[in-house]
Amino acid sequence: MRRTGLLLIFVVVAFTSKPARAAPMGFKDSWMVMGDFSSSYRELSLNYALSANDAFGIAVNESSLARATSKSKSVEATYVRKLRRWNFPNAQANIWFLGSLGGESSPLSGERKTSASAGLQADYETTRFYSMVALRTNVVAQHPSDIVTARIGFSFYEVEYEQPQPWIIIEARKMSIASADFEFTPMLRVVHRRYFIEIGASGSGDMRLNFMYNH
Amino acid sequence: MKHIAIAVFFVLLYFSNASHASIKVTVNGMVCSFCAQGIEKSISKLSATKAVLVDLKNKVVVIEPREGAQLKEQDVIREIRDAGYDVVRIETIPQTVAQFREEKKATR
Numbered sequence: 001m002r003r004t005g006l007l008l009i010f011v012v013v014a015f016t017s018k019p020a021r022a023a024p025m026g027f028k029d030s031w032m033v034m035g036d037f038s039s040s041y042r043e044l045s046l047n048y049a050l051s052a053n054d055a056f057g058i059a060v061n062e063s064s065l066a067r068a069t070s071k072s073k074s075v076e077a078t079y080v081r082k083l084r085r086w087n088f089p090n091a092q093a094n095i096w097f098l099g100s101l102g103g104e105s106s107p108l109s110g111e112r113k114t115s116a117s118a119g120l121q122a123d124y125e126t127t128r129f130y131s132m133v134a135l136r137t138n139v140v141a142q143h144p145s146d147i148v149t150a151r152i153g154f155s156f157y158e159v160e161y162e163q164p165q166p167w168i169i170i171e172a173r174k175m176s177i178a179s180a181d182f183e184f185t186p187m188l189r190v191v192h193r194r195y196f197i198e199i200g201a202s203g204s205g206d207m208r209l210n211f212m213y214n215h
Numbered sequence: 216m217k218h219i220a221i222a223v224f225f226v227l228l229y230f231s232n233a234s235h236a237s238i239k240v241t242v243n244g245m246v247c248s249f250c251a252q253g254i255e256k257s258i259s260k261l262s263a264t265k266a267v268l269v270d271l272k273n274k275v276v277v278i279e280p281r282e283g284a285q286l287k288e289q290d291v292i293r294e295i296r297d298a299g300y301d302v303v304r305i306e307t308i309p310q311t312v313a314q315f316r317e318e319k320k321a322t323r
Contacts, residue, residue, distance in 0.1 A: 023249070027254075027257065027298050028253070028257065028298065030253065030256070052298060052299050085244070085299055087243035087244025088243055089243055090246070090274070091246060092245075092246045092250070125246050125247070127246050158271070158272055159271070160270075160271065160272065161255075161269040162248075163248075165247070165248070191248065191249050192249065193249060193251075193252045193255075195249075196249050212249070214249065214252065
């Protein structure tokens, strides 16, 4: 009953974050490097987990406006908070808050202005099933935008702790700054103790590369 | 005299095995190695820890203490909870981490 209610909340609360991560922070006292690359959006970020529930960091990103030839760039301080974690015998669920504050440069004038964003991400996973929804909204920006992301994936088999595990992930993402449509991207994910890599291509042929490394 | 020597031998053997006893913890929430590595890292930092084994399939963590060192259950529980997981059960087992790993391979 409790798990059913949790899954219902997870489906209904469709928030997204920028960009969507399987786990947007590492364990306490660890550093995490993350990257997300596509033709319309590129981000490189680094954060440090001060506690089991809080991580601070920095992110630099570049995004292309729809029907524009130039790119918007930003440098932001980031904050991740694990709002809630549910641990089950064979599953895990989380709700995360992701925020950022920094400066964004206009692709037209090059002028820099303050930018800030807030987002929520919810995920549920087992050793062979993964699902996530996330929403991020720029609350202060030259070009207000939303990013909505949903992911679902599965692995063909379980592995031992020391072995890499391959996954098939399908992502649906809409970045209002780049397009009014959802972009669907199938990806191959490989998860190991230290690294996490995803590579795929959308229906329009746009390549995607995501990675995380935890130390 | 012979019987005393045999008795002393078995007493020494018992305490020798006891010093190799490990702690086996059943943990909720361990679903991927990338996430669970926090448990391995934090338990390994305990001064009394000699070896750690994370078993994702059976949802257990086995911790072997250093020779002569005492692993405190409350320290282990704290580190696992700080890593974001829940401890369901904690028990002492006679195997070392290496022995546990070999037994696990043998039962596959």
